[in-house]
Amino acid sequence: MVTIMKRKDCIVQREPKKELDNRCIACNGSGKYDHNGSPKCDACNGTGRKMIMTLDEDTVADVAEFLETLRRSGETNMMGAGPYLKEEFGFDKYEARDYLLNWMTNYGK
Ligand SMILES: [Zn+2]
Numbered sequence: 001m002v003t004i005m006k007r008k009d010c011i012v013q014r015e016p017k018k019e020l021d022n023r024c025i026a027c028n029g030s031g032k033y034d035h036n037g038s039p040k041c042d043a044c045n046g047t048g049r050k051m052i053m054t055l056d057e058d059t060v061a062d063v064a065e066f067l068e069t070l071r072r073s074g075e076t077n078m079m080g081a082g083p084y085l086k087e088e089f090g091f092d093k094y095e096a097r098d099y100l101l102n103w104m105t106n107y108g109k
Helices: 018-022 057-073 082-089 093-106
Strands: none
Touching: 057 082, 057 093, 082 093
C-alpha cells in the first residue's frame, strides 16, 4: 500500500525572518534598483540590508578588543576579519560586516 502524503504535511513552517527590520530603505530589501535585476543597489551593495544596523555598545567594545588583538597577531588583514568575528561572536555575515566596518571607521579616533 502506498501512502500519498498530503502536500500541506510537507510544508515546514518557518519563522518570519527578523532581519526584515533591517531592510535597505533605498531598495526596500530587494538589493536591486529595479525589477530587471540590475544594477545592484548602491545603498546596501545588493544585499537588501541596511548598511548600518543598530550596534550593541557592549558588543562594540568586545569586538574592538578582539579585533585589536587580532590585528596585533598579524594573523589576517583586517578586511578579512569578518569570518573571525562570525566564529568568535556568532554573528551572521551582515553583523560581522557591520561591526567590522564600525570598528574600522572609528579606529584611531
Ligand atoms: Zn538597497
